[in-house]
Structure formats: structure tokens, C-alpha cells
Amino acid sequence: MNYLKLVNFEVNRFIKIYIVLLGITMVSQIAGVIVKANQYVGDVNQAIYEELTPKAEFLEMYGQISMGMLTRSMWFTGPIALCIAALLFYLFLIWYRDWFGKNTFIYRLLMLPTARLNLFWSKITTIFLMVLGLVAVQLLLLPLENLFLRMIVSKDFRTELSIIQIIEQSGYMSVFIPTQLLEFFINYGIGFMVVVVLFTAILFERSFRFKGMFLGIVYGVSCTLLFLSPILITELIGVGANYFYPNELFLIELALGLIIVAASIYVSHFLIKRKITV
Amino acid sequence: MGKYWKLLTISVVIVISVGTFYITTAIAENSYPDFKFKLEKGDIKDIQNLKLVGDYIHGMNGEGVAITSNDTVYSSELSYFSQLNNSFYTEPAIQQLQKDYRGFMRGKTWHTATISQDEEQVVYANVKGNDFTNKVKEFEIELLNKKTNNKTIFTVDIPHHEKYNYVNVENVNLIDGKVKLVTLNYLRNQDQTQEEIHLFQIDLKKQKVIENKVIYSNTVQKQQNSSLYRVESGNTTSFNHYTVFMKDTFKEMKDEYGNYYEEIGESELIAVNMQTGKVATLPIPPELDLMRDGSTFAVSGSKLYFLQADGKGYEVLEYDLEKAALNKKPITQLPQSDSAPVMRRQVKAENNKLYIVIQVQSQKAPADVYVIDLKKQQTIVEGKLVPEKITNDAGGYELYINDFYVNE
Numbered sequence: 001m002n003y004l005k006l007v008n009f010e011v012n013r014f015i016k017i018y019i020v021l022l023g024i025t026m027v028s029q030i031a032g033v034i035v036k037a038n039q040y041v042g043d044v045n046q047a048i049y050e051e052l053t054p055k056a057e058f059l060e061m062y063g064q065i066s067m068g069m070l071t072r073s074m075w076f077t078g079p080i081a082l083c084i085a086a087l088l089f090y091l092f093l094i095w096y097r098d099w100f101g102k103n104t105f106i107y108r109l110l111m112l113p114t115a116r117l118n119l120f121w122s123k124i125t126t127i128f129l130m131v132l133g134l135v136a137v138q139l140l141l142l143p144l145e146n147l148f149l150r151m152i153v154s155k156d157f158r159t160e161l162s163i164i165q166i167i168e169q170s171g172y173m174s175v176f177i178p179t180q181l182l183e184f185f186i187n188y189g190i191g192f193m194v195v196v197v198l199f200t201a202i203l204f205e206r207s208f209r210f211k212g213m214f215l216g217i218v219y220g221v222s223c224t225l226l227f228l229s230p231i232l233i234t235e236l237i238g239v240g241a242n243y244f245y246p247n248e249l250f251l252i253e254l255a256l257g258l259i260i261v262a263a264s265i266y267v268s269h270f271l272i273k274r275k276i277t278v
Numbered sequence: 279m280g281k282y283w284k285l286l287t288i289s290v291v292i293v294i295s296v297g298t299f300y301i302t303t304a305i306a307e308n309s310y311p312d313f314k315f316k317l318e319k320g321d322i323k324d325i326q327n328l329k330l331v332g333d334y335i336h337g338m339n340g341e342g343v344a345i346t347s348n349d350t351v352y353s354s355e356l357s358y359f360s361q362l363n364n365s366f367y368t369e370p371a372i373q374q375l376q377k378d379y380r381g382f383m384r385g386k387t388w389h390t391a392t393i394s395q396d397e398e399q400v401v402y403a404n405v406k407g408n409d410f411t412n413k414v415k416e417f418e419i420e421l422l423n424k425k426t427n428n429k430t431i432f433t434v435d436i437p438h439h440e441k442y443n444y445v446n447v448e449n450v451n452l453i454d455g456k457v458k459l460v461t462l463n464y465l466r467n468q469d470q471t472q473e474e475i476h477l478f479q480i481d482l483k484k485q486k487v488i489e490n491k492v493i494y495s496n497t498v499q500k501q502q503n504s505s506l507y508r509v510e511s512g513n514t515t516s517f518n519h520y521t522v523f524m525k526d527t528f529k530e531m532k533d534e535y536g537n538y539y540e541e542i543g544e545s546e547l548i549a550v551n552m553q554t555g556k557v558a559t560l561p562i563p564p565e566l567d568l569m570r571d572g573s574t575f576a577v578s579g580s581k582l583y584f585l586q587a588d589g590k591g592y593e594v595l596e597y598d599l600e601k602a603a604l605n606k607k608p609i610t611q612l613p614q615s616d617s618a619p620v621m622r623r624q625v626k627a628e629n630n631k632l633y634i635v636i637q638v639q640s641q642k643a644p645a646d647v648y649v650i651d652l653k654k655q656q657t658i659v660e661g662k663l664v665p666e667k668i669t670n671d672a673g674g675y676e677l678y679i680n681d682f683y684v685n686e
Contacts, residue, residue, distance in 0.1 A: 008285045133288045136295035182358045243385040246362035
């Protein structure tokens, strides 16, 4: 139960900023659809009723409007980039606020009668809940936005797209919402690995301060090199990057990823239990 | 429980939203059509080994597609591992070799130009390269004895390699214990000669280049440009005795506003006999209308085949590469397809049969398929590719056939 309590605590600490992020995303995207769609309808009306352009000619020149197109506008990319930046920043803040907060909160946290690694787990869980929460809201927003577009623009002037097609056409959304479930696990698995390694590096710094920062960077670089080693080594010895068959490479990377995660958790466990300083 | 409500809400939203998305994605049927071959003549068995690969475009959406007589597979229907293996565009002959000789094929290019095989052995030859520096220095030659599984691996220096920017292996063959290599060498110093076609002979016992013959130098005059490329890939790994190149010459012209543009001038075929090293250059009669891409021609034995529009449809013409002469009488005649504009035509030869795929601009039947028996000189299959369910959406669809494979 202690782990859950800690997660709940961490979530509650971030929830205000999080709700603001969600709010900005929802308002900006829906407003974007409405504004862009109305603009388009305005263009249509002007061209067809005032300039008397034939419909076919207009469509040939400007094309139909589609959700895929809208997702590439600033109304969508702006808030998404903001959320990504905020969460990247919070990856550091989630640790450092405990030390630099009003009353060195970490002191109390470390004194809790529970395994100290739970602290580590609760923070990582929180980050993941926040990321997936944003993805979930995006998945709920897309059909809603589709509906708005349908209400504003008549059928002849828009391309009807399914959610998957919108994701594919946006270009960038398929990174955090891949259309295949296996890819979802691969992408978020890599994300998990990166966060675990980063947290370990932060714990290095918190344990040995300035020296630790150096250790943390070395640790991060070594993990990166280890993860990329199949490609680096085959290139270096000159057998070519396609020396491994794709499915072999996949299994090797999977094993390396698991090793990196396990090692990071082991090191973090050691650091947080024995070396951390307040 | 009350104090956990925020955590709980977030978790529930995630599970429901993401869960629903992946469940609906998994059970959603692809709305794209299945394509079938509708034969007007012949037996479906004769095209069972045919696989068309291309892109299906619907509005702004597109997807890779592979069509055989059994099924139509879209790229989104492939498993993650098949996508990793790029299974649409990996030539079937290469896929089979990778399955049978996994160790031998490790790290080799996935292209039939650098690999040949007969019943007893597989031979591979390529420029030993480093992907970063792209230095041209030596050939790597590898031989696999299929029965004993013995491998012979060695490298030989490319003669005068410092002269070349880039060397591309176009065809590999094994004749009388010698590896024969046809390469296209791009010169570093492109004053007049831009490219050279070389024929290398490499002795397996001595592991040495015993012959390096410049078969053709592509020289251009001022205000001219040219391109030289192999025209019959065939995607086959069987030993073929001819490698055929096409050379197109472009003239640099100036229009009335002083803008430069290029006009296609003469073209000629360069057929290299890999056994004898003899070269036949065949000027292309100007009345021939050719679509220029990698599979305009097909070679079977010592004959080169291609299509020629004749108003009523197509004539299948034959070039005798040994005699360097065009056979005046067409092998056979293909009827005109519907009058839909032709987008692309591709020809491949395999097992004394000629496979022809003509892509046309039609939604009802986007391609015509023919198989010609070269021995009997007659058409054995005549058919059309038709979608099973035609989507009535505005805009319709387009099917681009980028390539096709005939399983050996």
C-alpha cells in the first residue's frame, strides 16, 4: 500500500500543472479545428460565390480539408510540444523539488518506514501515468475533433479520415500512438528504459554531488553505447550494419534493454539505500 | 478509497481510451479491396508464382500492397517482423536463400544483382564497403558449396580503384571456375567519359583478377548528357549469360526564353555476353516507343524481349543478342486493353516464359497480365487484375505496380 500512497502523493503534487496542460491542449486543438475549418469554409465561399470559381477547380487548387492536415498546424503541434517539454522538465523536477523545496522534503520521504526503492518506483509510475494520460486524452479528442470538422465543413470539401488515418497522416503522432500494439510496447519500453537510466544518473548526482554528476553522465553514455553496440560494433569491424537479420537485431536489442533496465534498478537501489545524501 | 480518486480517474481513462483504441484497431477490417486475376485465357495455375508489389492510393492515404493469385496483402496487415524484413520488396529468390543458407547470406546485400546460384553453388560478389566512407578498394568474393557447405571467402583489389568514385556490381556469374563480374564504374574525373562498363574475371584458385576489360566507355560530347543503366533485372539468381544496359543520350537545348532543357536523343542497347566477353551494341530504331525503366526488357537465353505498341495493342518483339539483330516478325500479339491509358509496362522472363504486367489507368481493371510461352511462341495466359469490391467513394483509388516477382 505504501507504493500506492506514494504514487498518489506524487500525482497530487503535479495535478494542478497537469490539468493546465490538458486544458491548453484541449482548448487549443478544438479551437484550432473550429478556426481552421471556418477559415476554409470562408475561402470556399469567397472563391465559389464571389469569384465564381468552379467547385472542381477550387478543389484542385486547394484540396479538401482533413484532420490529418489540421494535426500539422500550430494549434496541434504547439500544445503537444508544450506537454512534451513540460514532462521532460518534470523528469528532473520530480527529484529535485524534494531537495530544493521549502523544507527539504526528501528527508521525510527517506525516513518513511518503507523500502526506499518505492520512492523510485512511485516517481517513474507517475511520469508514465502522466504521459499515457495525455495520450489517452488525445485519443479521446481526435473523434471529437473529427465531429466538429464534420459539423462545419460539408462532405464534398473534406476528406473523411479514421482515427488511425489521422495518426498516420500527422506524421509525428504515430511515435506515441503506434498503430500496432507491439510497437506501442516497443516505443514505451524504450521510453521506460531512458527514464530509468536518467533517474539512475540523477541518483548518482544526488549521492556524490559534483563527482556524481560526472558519474551520472558516464553512466548514461555507457548505457547508450551498450544499447547501440550491435550497430556500432558491426560497423566498426566492417561487416556492415545489416550483419544481423532484423529479427535477430530485435532480440539482441530486447536483451540489451532488459539488461540496462535491470542494472539501472540495481544501481539505483544501492544508491538510494546506501549513498543518498540529504 | 476517496483520497485516491485522481489517481484512479487517470488510470481508468488511460485503460479505457488506449485499450479501446488498440482493440478496435485489432478487429477493424481493412476497407481496401482484394484484387483477383480474371483470366480470359489460360489457367490460374500458370500465374500462381506471380507476385505484384506496389502502392494502393486512396485519396490522401496510401499503403503498400502485394498481390498474388491467392491473396491481397496490405502493409498494415503485416506483422511487425515482416515489416522489419521489408518482406514486400525483398526479392523472393533472396528470401529463399536467406531461409536455406542463413549463415552464408548474413550481412550481404539483399539484391539479386550480386548473387547467383546453380544447383551446386551460390556465388556472391560485391564491392567491400564501409557504409560511412564509401571507399572503393576491393571486391569481396564468397562462394558456397551447397552440398558440402564449404565456404570460400577472399577479397581482391579492384584494379585502378583510385580512378573511380563508385563501382556498382550489376551482375555476377560463375563460368568454368571463374567468377565473372559486370560492373558499372563511375569515374572520379568526368571530363569526357562518365562511366565505364567492366567485365572482370576472377580466378578462384589463384584468387586473383585475371582479366579486367573495359567493355564500354560512355563518352559524351559537349552539351550532352547521358544515362547508362541496366534494363533487365529480372530479379533472378540463376546464372544468366547476358547483362543488358541502355544508354540514353540527352541534348542540352535552350528555349526561346533562354532556359535550358534536355531533349532525349538517341538510345542504344549494350548487351554484354558474360561468357565470351563480347559486346553487342544495338541502336534502338527511332520508331520504337519505349518506356524507360528497369524492367522494360527481359532476357531469356540469348534473346532479349520487349513490347512495342502497334495501334491495335502490343507486339512482343525479340532481339537476337548473338546475331545482334532484331527479329522482324513479332513473337506474338497482345490485344489492346480497353483503351485505358497505359501507365507502365514491365516484362520479365523466367523458365522460358515471358511475364508481362501492364499497368493501366482504370479502376475497374488496373492491370493486364500476360504469360507467353517462349518455346511455343504463344500466349498462354491473358487476364486482368480486378478489385473484388469496388469502393464507391468519391475520388476512387489508384494502384501503382512498382515491381513484380516470379518465384523461381
